[in-house]
Amino acid sequence: MKREELFREIGSIDDHLIEAAGNYEKAKGKRGFSKKWITALVACLVLYSSTSTVLLATEYYKHQSKELYIRYLTAEDMKLEPAEEYDAEKFLRALKSDNDEHVYIAINRLVECFNDPKLRIKALNELKPLAANDNQKIADAAAFAVDVLSKSYQSPYIYKLSDGSMIFTLFNHYSDYGSQNVLWRIKDNVLKVYLSFSEPSMYIKELIPSPDRKLVAVVTCSNKSEFIEIINVEKGRVSPELVESARVKFGAQNRLDTWIRSDHENYSFANNIEWKDNDTFEFEGSLAYQDTEIIKNVTVAYExxxxxxxxxxxxxxKNP
Structure with missing residues (x-):
């Protein structure tokens, strides 16, 4: 390969420079330029060209990195403040409050001390006397908190599953509609939030484990609607919401006008809820159509x- 062709294969060198280098070689007898000098000159040109390319690339990527890129904004991000950390001492102080609501909230929040041995013992000592409080709601909450923090796990509100973990809610039946819409789990002696429900599932009304304790039906509600989801807690699998699924399917089968509301209220309800076996779940539903002008009573079975x-x-x- 000729030297000119080699230089062109390397690239990034102007053709005029390559030709000039060739002319220098031809004129070496007249001007006294050696091959070594020409080679050194070309090497310098290659080095200069490469360095310029690297510098340009560096400046380009510096510019790119300065561009604003946001993948996802959380509610905490938009507050421009660090997320509030759990403050057990605040809830321990609240136990002395004259406000029963504050005391009730503090009792339930102190269950979150579970993973800290020192705080757990401290909370237990403060909570035990409250189990005999004259206010029944406070007494029941304290008894449940003590049961969890003492690791007795005798409360009927704690559901033991086949994988050895346990699930429960806090603020049990604090409302006529149900408990707080957060599902907690203890696995390997560690307490964590397992699942939080969003509106309109404002309350957890009922937890119904399957006979083999591998699945759990979670009944949630608002003051207008009820919802059911089935969870395989160990594998982290969740069914579609069953009441609305039944309403949509039945509406399609019977050519009923089935709109899904923007607030996701379905104005439908479930009763006679039960497991038929370890995999099949059944309930009777009252399904609403055309803004409750039409109510259809159905049986729903889900595998x-x-x-x-x-x-x-x-x-x-009914036949006589």
Whole structure:
């Protein structure tokens, strides 16, 4: 390969410079330029060109890194403040309050001391006397908190699952509608939030484990609607919401006008809820259509493993 072709293969060198280098070689006898000098000159040109390219690339990427890039904004990000840390001492002080609501809230929040041995013992000592409080709601909350923090796990509100973990809610039945819409889990002696529900699932009304304790049906509600989801806690799998799924499927089967509201209220309810076996869940539903102008009473059966839902209208006329 000729030297000119070699220089062009390297690239980034102006053709005029390559030709000039060739002319220098031809004229070496007249001007006294050696091959070594020409080679050194070309090497310098290559080095200069490469360095310039690197510097340009560096400046380009510096500019790119200065551009604003936001992947996702959380509520905490938009407050421009660090997230508030759990303050057990604040809740311990609140136990002395004359405000029963503050005391009740503090009792439930102190369950979150579970993972800190020192705080857990301190909270236990403060909570035990409150289990005999004259206010029944406070007494019940304290008894539950003591049961969790002492690791007795005898409360009927604690559900033991097949994988050895336990799930429960706090603020048990604080409202006529149910408990706080947060599901807690203890696994390997560590307490964590397992699942939080958003509106309109404002309350957890009921937890119903399957007979083999591998699945849990979670019934949530607002003051207008009810919802059901089935969870495989160990594998982290969740079914579709079953009441609305039944309403949509039955509406499509019967050509009923089925709108989904922007607030996701369904104005429908479930009752006679039960597990038929370890995989099949069944309930009777009152499904609302056309802003509750039409109510259809149905039986809903859901097979978790097959993700299969069947909706059948209940016979309104009973044979004598």
């Amino acid at each position: 978790f493993s097959k993700k299969d839902i069947e909706v059948t209208e209940l016979n309104q006329v």
